Amino acid sequence: MASRERPGLYIHVPFCERKCPYCDFYSVPLAGSRAGIGGYLESVACEWRQAASGWPAFDTLYIGGGTPSVLDPEQIASLLDTARASLAQPAEITVELNPADVRAALLAALRAAGVNRLSLGVQSFADDELAWLGRRHDSAAAVRAIALIREADFGSLGLDLIYALPGQDPSRWRRNLQRAVALAPEHLSCYALTVAPGTPLWRRAARGEIVTDEDASAALFLDGSRLLCDAGYEHYEVSNFARLAGDPGASLRSRHNQKYWSRTPTLGLGPAAHSFDGERRWWNARDLDGYAAALAERGDARAGEERIDAAMARLEAIALGVRTADGVALAVVGDEQRCNVDRICDAGWATRREGALCPTREGLLRADGIARLLGSDPDT
Amino acid sequence: MRQTRNFSIVAHIDHGKSTLADRLIQKAGLISERDFHDQLLDDMDIERERGITIKSNTVTLPYRDEAGQDYDLNLIDTPGHVDFTYEVSRALAACEGVLLLIDATQGVEAQTLAHLYSALEHDLTIVPVINKIDLKAADVERVKEQIGSDLGLDPDEAVLISAKTGQGVEEILKAIVERIPAPAQRSAEPLACLVFDAYYDSFRGTVVSFRIVSGRLEPGDVIRFFSNGATHTVEEIGRFSLKHKPTRAMQAGDVGYLIAGIKTVSDVLIGDTFTHKHCPAEKPLPGFKEVKPVVFSSIYPISSDDYPALSDAMEKYKLNDAALTYQKDTSIALGQGFRCGFLGLLHLEVAQERLEREYGQSIIMTMPSVRYRFVLSNGQAVEVDNPAHFPDPVQVRVSEEPFILTSIMIPDRYMGAVMQLCLDCRGVNSSFSYPAPGRMEIHFDLPLAEVIFDFYDKLKSITQGYGSFDYELIGYRPSDLVKLDILVNSEPVDALATMIHRDRARTRALQICKRLKDEIPRQMFKIAIQGAIGSTIIARTNISAFRKDVTAKCYGGDVSRKRKLLEKQKRGKKRMKMVGQVQIPQSAFVSVLRTQKD
Ligand SMILES: Nc1nc2c(ncn2[C@@H]2O[C@H](COP(=O)(O)OP(=O)(O)OP(=O)(O)O)[C@@H](O)[C@H]2O)c(=O)[nH]1
Ligand code: SF4
Ligand SMILES: [Mg+2]
Numbered sequence: 001m002a003s004r005e006r007p008g009l010y011i012h013v014p015f016c017e018r019k020c021p022y023c024d025f026y027s028v029p030l031a032g033s034r035a036g037i038g039g040y041l042e043s044v045a046c047e048w049r050q051a052a053s054g055w056p057a058f059d060t061l062y063i064g065g066g067t068p069s070v071l072d073p074e075q076i077a078s079l080l081d082t083a084r085a086s087l088a089q090p091a092e093i094t095v096e097l098n099p100a101d102v103r104a105a106l107l108a109a110l111r112a113a114g115v116n117r118l119s120l121g122v123q124s125f126a127d128d129e130l131a132w133l134g135r136r137h138d139s140a141a142a143v144r145a146i147a148l149i150r151e152a153d154f155g156s157l158g159l160d161l162i163y164a165l166p167g168q169d170p171s172r173w174r175r176n177l178q179r180a181v182a183l184a185p186e187h188l189s190c191y192a193l194t195v196a197p198g199t200p201l202w203r204r205a206a207r208g209e210i211v212t213d214e215d216a217s218a219a220l221f222l223d224g225s226r227l228l229c230d231a232g233y234e235h236y237e238v239s240n241f242a243r244l245a246g247d248p249g250a251s252l253r254s255r256h257n258q259k260y261w262s263r264t265p266t267l268g269l270g271p272a273a274h275s276f277d278g279e280r281r282w283w284n285a286r287d288l289d290g291y292a293a294a295l296a297e298r299g300d301a302r303a304g305e306e307r308i309d310a311a312m313a314r315l316e317a318i319a320l321g322v323r324t325a326d327g328v329a330l331a332v333v334g335d336e337q338r339c340n341v342d343r344i345c346d347a348g349w350a351t352r353r354e355g356a357l358c359p360t361r362e363g364l365l366r367a368d369g370i371a372r373l374l375g376s377d378p379d380t
Numbered sequence: 381m382r383q384t385r386n387f388s389i390v391a392h393i394d395h396g397k398s399t400l401a402d403r404l405i406q407k408a409g410l411i412s413e414r415d416f417h418d419q420l421l422d423d424m425d426i427e428r429e430r431g432i433t434i435k436s437n438t439v440t441l442p443y444r445d446e447a448g449q450d451y452d453l454n455l456i457d458t459p460g461h462v463d464f465t466y467e468v469s470r471a472l473a474a475c476e477g478v479l480l481l482i483d484a485t486q487g488v489e490a491q492t493l494a495h496l497y498s499a500l501e502h503d504l505t506i507v508p509v510i511n512k513i514d515l516k517a518a519d520v521e522r523v524k525e526q527i528g529s530d531l532g533l534d535p536d537e538a539v540l541i542s543a544k545t546g547q548g549v550e551e552i553l554k555a556i557v558e559r560i561p562a563p564a565q566r567s568a569e570p571l572a573c574l575v576f577d578a579y580y581d582s583f584r585g586t587v588v589s590f591r592i593v594s595g596r597l598e599p600g601d602v603i604r605f606f607s608n609g610a611t612h613t614v615e616e617i618g619r620f621s622l623k624h625k626p627t628r629a630m631q632a633g634d635v636g637y638l639i640a641g642i643k644t645v646s647d648v649l650i651g652d653t654f655t656h657k658h659c660p661a662e663k664p665l666p667g668f669k670e671v672k673p674v675v676f677s678s679i680y681p682i683s684s685d686d687y688p689a690l691s692d693a694m695e696k697y698k699l700n701d702a703a704l705t706y707q708k709d710t711s712i713a714l715g716q717g718f719r720c721g722f723l724g725l726l727h728l729e730v731a732q733e734r735l736e737r738e739y740g741q742s743i744i745m746t747m748p749s750v751r752y753r754f755v756l757s758n759g760q761a762v763e764v765d766n767p768a769h770f771p772d773p774v775q776v777r778v779s780e781e782p783f784i785l786t787s788i789m790i791p792d793r794y795m796g797a798v799m800q801l802c803l804d805c806r807g808v809n810s811s812f813s814y815p816a817p818g819r820m821e822i823h824f825d826l827p828l829a830e831v832i833f834d835f836y837d838k839l840k841s842i843t844q845g846y847g848s849f850d851y852e853l854i855g856y857r858p859s860d861l862v863k864l865d866i867l868v869n870s871e872p873v874d875a876l877a878t879m880i881h882r883d884r885a886r887t888r889a890l891q892i893c894k895r896l897k898d899e900i901p902r903q904m905f906k907i908a909i910q911g912a913i914g915s916t917i918i919a920r921t922n923i924s925a926f927r928k929d930v931t932a933k934c935y936g937g938d939v940s941r942k943r944k945l946l947e948k949q950k951r952g953k954k955r956m957k958m959v960g961q962v963q964i965p966q967s968a969f970v971s972v973l974r975t976q977k978d
Contacts (some may be wrong), residue, residue: 010936191932218928239932260936274936281940312943319942323934343961347905368942369904369929375946 006059006088008259011044011079012270013065014288017098020134021204022162024196026272026286027066036288040270041075043292043301047269047284048082050299055267055277057088060256064094064119069101073109080113092255094119094158100137102145107152117156117254118149119189125179126172129165146183156252158187163224164217165193166210173220174227181231186252188233188241190224192217218365225361236325237261238364261320263313271301280307319371322350327358333374340373384633385560386454386591387507388436388471390499391481392491393460396511398422398433400481400543400552401457407549408441408453410622420622421457426733433459434730435700436471436577438589438635440619445557452619453556454635460491462850463724466671466703469498470576470650473668474591474635477505477560479552480531481543484510484518487815488526490787490850496531505560508533509552514542563633571595571603572661573638575652580696584615586642587624589635593665595656596631602657603640606664610647611657612640645695650702671703673721674782674853675728675832676749676765678709679735680717680875682742682966687716693739694718697731704731709766713875713957714744714969719766722748725832744970747878750829753780753856767877770863773914780856781881782828788839788849792820797842805830806881825854827881864918866892867910868900869960875969885911889919892972897921899968904929907962 015037016027028036063079071079076095087093094117095110102120110118124130125139137145149157159180163173180188195205195212204210225235233241234251242251259266268275271291274283282305285291294301308316314332321328330352333341341357344350349363349370363370389397398419405411405420421437422428441453456471458464472478478499482492499506508531510523524535539555541548577589597603597617604611616639618626630636642648651667681690698704704727709719722728728748735741751765755778764770786807790798792814799822802810807824815821826835831851839847864885866876876896880888889911896909900923911919934942957964 194932214926214928221928238930238934257935260934260939266936268936272937274940276936276939283937283940306940312947315943315946316939319946320934320939323930343905365928365930366904366926367930369926371942371946372949373904376950 005259005262005264006057007055007265007267008060008062008256009058009083009086010256010266010268010270010273011061011063011083012268012273013063013068013071013079014040014271015070016065016067017070017100017136018134021200022133022193022196024199025066028288030070037071037075039292040288041078043295044079044269045082046295046299047301050295051267051269051275052083052086055086055265057086058083058091058267059088060092060094060259061087062094062256064096067098067101067121068095069097069106073106073113077109077113080115084114092117094254094256096121097145098137099142099145102141102148104148104152107148107154111152111154116154117158118154119158119160119187120145120149122146122159122180123162125176129162129168129172129176132165133162143183146185156186158189158254159183159185160189160191162191162193163220164212166212168216168220170220170223173224177224177227181228181233184243186243187254188228189239190228190241191239192221221365222361225364234325235361235364238323238367258324261324263316263320280305282306315371315375318374319368322357322359322370322374323364323367325358325364327353327356328374329356331355333357337374344370344373382450382452383557383562384452384454385477385556386456386475386563386633386635387477387479387556387560388456388458388468388475389479389481390458390468390472390495391460391511392483392486392489392495393432393462395460395481395483395486395489395492396543397460397481398457400479400509400511400541400549401437401439401455403543403546403549404441404453404455404553405439405622407546407553408443410439410441424734425737426730432461433457434461434464434467435459436467438471438474438620440621440625440635443553443557445554449557451557452634453553454620456635461726462491462494463722463727463730464703465491465494465498466668466723468495470668470702472498472502472504473574474576475502475504476563477507477556479507479509479556480533481509481511482523482527484512484520484523485515487519487523488530490852493530496533506533507552507555507559508535508538510538510540511543513540514545514547565632566594567596567631569594569632570659570661571597571601571654571656572665573597573603573654574665574667575648575650575654577700577702578648578650579700580645584639584641586645586648586699588638588640588642588648589620590638590654592630592632592634592636594632594661596629597638598629603638603654604657604660605647605649605652605654607649607652608647610642610644612642612647615639615641645699648699650699668702671705671723673703673705673723674750674828675722675725676719676751677722677728678711678714678717678719678746678766678875679706679732680711680714680744680746682744682970684715686742690717690735690741690743693735693741697735697739701731701734703727709768711746711875713873713959713964714746721765725836744875744966744973746875746973748832749879750782750827750832752782752859752861752879754778754861764879767863767879768874770877770879773862779859779861781859781861783825783854783857784828784831784851785854786822786824786826786831786849786851788822788824788847789815790820790822790843790847792818794843794847795820795822798822798839798847801835801838801842802826805835806883826851827857827859828853829881862913864889865912866896867908867912867960868896868962868964869908870910871960872912873959873964876972882913885913886918893919893921895972896964896968897923899972900962900964902926903962905961 014027018029093115096119122142127138228241242253244251265277272286282302284301285303291301317332350357350359436458438456443451458468458471527533528535572594573590573592599614601614619636653664655661705721706718756775802824807826809825811823813821860882862882864878865872893909906925907923910917
């Protein structure tokens with residue numbers, strides 16, 4: 001089922017200025033000390049030399065984190081240079097930025113290095129929400145950063161937003177989206193705030209200090225989706241929206257992220273990065289020291305690996321497919337699930353379109369449940 | 381030449397049987413002070429936790445009288461609770477006499493009389509014993525009077541003791557050897573041994589408790605069971621001396637255990653007779669009266685795969701609980717299981733606990749039911765204890781349910797609340813008496829079905845634990861009975877069906893619907909839960925569907941995790957029951973059926 005598309009390359013930058021209380025990505029707070037960065041860059045270069053052989057040219061490169069923009073422009077450029085020889089033309093090259101780090105010089109350097117897509121962690125346009133989220137920028141900084149990016153003439157800009165903060169009023173979420181839409185980004189990622197185990201936010205929830213409300217979150221999801229679709233965006237994955245381009249059917253989706261959802265091979269570099277070559281999935285040591293040590297000792301950073309058999313591939317294709325507007329092929333779902341497919345369609349959660357089961361907005365909101373229904377053995 | 385005496389200690393619950401056994405064991409020097417603890421013979425965990433005897437226990441006490449004559453005294457401590465009277469009746473078959481204990485502060489109670497009658501039926505010598513005379517509230521004169529008037533025994537023959545302090549225990553021993561006759565000397569006749577108890581030991585096979593009525597028995601003998609003709613070679617016989625104590629030979633009158641490599645549990649039947657294969661006794665001894673269960677419930681393994689293990693455990697457990705009756709039962713929702721009959725609610729609880737603790741089974745029990753009677757329009761009378769067999773209402777001419785006469789003892793300040801409770805439980809024909817200042821005895825005729833549901837727990841709670849209660853079956857009375865079905869998305873869940881009085885159906889239906897609502901997790905689709913009598917819906921509730929069931933992010937590192945969750949739920953679904961396209965976790969049945977009493 002893996003497509004014949006070119007693979008994608010991901011480089012994980014495991015540093016942040018400081019940790020946000022809701023974040024469960026692997027990243028190390030720099031807290032002023034940039035001592036670890038040099039070693040990290042060497043390790044990635046080393047991993048690349050070992051790992052890249054045998055992979056065809058990549059047509060996407062995504063430098064994510066953590067916060068890649070805490071690196072110096074030259075350091076980011078050096079990461080890009082590492083892989084440059086293996087990039088197909090044209091390639092989508094994305095870098096994640098924190099609004100607080102955006103300066104003309106950084107943008108110029110990225111532009112010069114060939115970056116053609118930026119993902120900006122705006123999260124909110126309300127200063128009180130940004131403070132609650134523990135972010136180090138305010139909304140004015142985000143607006144400034146976007147203006148600078150537009151001046152630097154990047155082809156594509158994506159904004160990240162977070163919603164469903166405890167007690168968040170629907171009108172506030174709508175206002176956030178309206179501000180975003182007014183800035184006309186090519187891409188929007190809207191994430192419902194998730195209370196992830198092990199985070200400071202999770203501890204607060206466990207103590208009962210904050211209460212999450214799934215029904216309220218659902219309402220915000222639907223509301224947001226409607227607003228963005230009305231504004232000319234395509235809701236193409238549970239949390240992702242792309243501006244529709246001039247040609248019918250064309251849009252400015254993230255090509256890199258789509259590779260994850262279509263089970264296209266991706267190579268991940270850096271600590272905690274995951275890779276998939278079509279048959280196996282593997283993942284690197286999660287912490288920076290373990291990652292560096294494993295590379296130094298074995299020339300390999302893998303902490304685990306699994307082979308994906310046909311049954312596993314089917315479950316993956318279902319779980320991923322039902323999260324995207326393009327849906328999952330009915331051939332993958334299987335004929336014995338006809339009953340469940342009917343129930344899902346009757347409930348208005350999906351439609352059959354060109355041999356695929358495509359979730360509606362209400363369906364995207366229940367993608368995990370739908371995957372459970374379709375993934376299970378048919379009832380007798 | 382040693383002599384033998386076989387006797388049981390019988391009494392109403394808590395009158396001090398096990399405590400007296402303690403004193404006798406200590407007197408016989410069977411145990412050191414260091415190893416001793418109270419109610420020594422109550423060795424099961426449940427017995428210790430509940431402070432009551434559940435199983436009869438035999439122990440052989442060596443005793444030398446003043447004249448220097450040596451005796452083996454085979455003592456059987458019996459349970460006092462009415463649910464375990466079958467244990468007592470089997471013990472009596474191994475005895476020539478009983479110590480009938482009466483608590484000096486309580487006097488004669490229901491089980492005192494019941495045990496007296498069965499001892500008389502067995503032609504046993506009865507030694508009345510007044511216990512707890514150390515207590516301030518002891519009223520020996522009143523109890524003596526009762527012994528004369530209520531029991532028809534000679535009050536002057538009563539032995540006065542305190543099992544707690546040990547006062548009077550010497551006289552007890554004297555009374556045992558002097559008044560209780562020695563077993564009949566029939567050692568020369570062919571072997572006939574009565575099996576009165578057994579248990580399964582995974583190393584040694586079935587261990588049988590028996591009484592030799594005639595003949596002699598030695599290791600190496602080949603024995604044959606009358607019921608099925610199975611033969612076995614005796615490996616070991618012995619006496620109960622707290623631990624098993626092998627002996628070389630036993631003879632008529634002796635009580636002991638037998639090990640003969642009996643791995644087939646079904647070879648042993650309580651009440652059966654075994655004899656020698658060669659030179660056998662002519663006919664079996666009279667066995668035991670069949671027990672009539674009064675409370676019924678089905679037992680299912682929590683995981684249907686465990687049915688074979690449960691089946692094996694039931695067989696072994698039955699060996700040690702002869703009062704249990706069971707047969708196969710099946711449920712669409714819960715799979716294969718057993719329909720069981722119990723002598724009462726405590727018996728049911730004990731069986732459930734022992735199956736779980738001693739036999740490691742994880743089980744669900746359906747709602748307990750009594751046995752109802754129906755006369756059908758064709759004149760046929762049927763008895764039904766399983767809702768699955770509830771007759772077609774159109775065919776029913778008369779329906780009847782069992783009634784009990786209860787006797788409830790309470791401090792009189794709780795009178796109002798207890799009266800109300802009994803009336804709420806459809807009680808009729810009340811009467812009272814005041815056996816002692818401040819204490820009150822209330823009598824009511826109550827449907828047994830009400831009592832097995834939650835009566836006792838309610839009584840306990842409204843009397844802050846001071847209420848005690850006792851009952852006897854008094855027969856069947858006409859009643860308006862219905863079958864209550866529980867439907868999930870319009871499909872009946874057979875394991876949750878109950879037979880119930882029409883007036884109680886709605887409350888019960890609402891209660892079950894609410895429990896299910898609490899226990900069935902929200903799912904993709906809305907779930908309707910209903911209670912129904914026939915096609916009439918009498919209670920309903922809904923479980924709303926998830927509005928949202930999706931994680932926000934799914935990138936490279938999340939794919940494996942997502943897939944593993946799906947694989948896990950696929951495995952987990954094997955433990956789910958599908959009813960009306962709804963997955964009902966087994967745990968929902970467990971909690972609906974287990975928490976039925978609050
Ligand atoms: N004061 C006093 N308490 C006694 C005496 N005999 C027994 N008890 C107490 O009465 C309670 C019940 O005693 P058990 O020996 O367990 O009674 P039982 O008859 O074996 O009870 P079941 O086996 O449940 O029927 C315990 O708390 C004993 O300590 C006695 O002579 N004097
Ligand atoms: S900046 Fe991003 S990666 Fe870093 S801690 Fe905050 S949320 Fe996590
Ligand atoms: Mg006892």
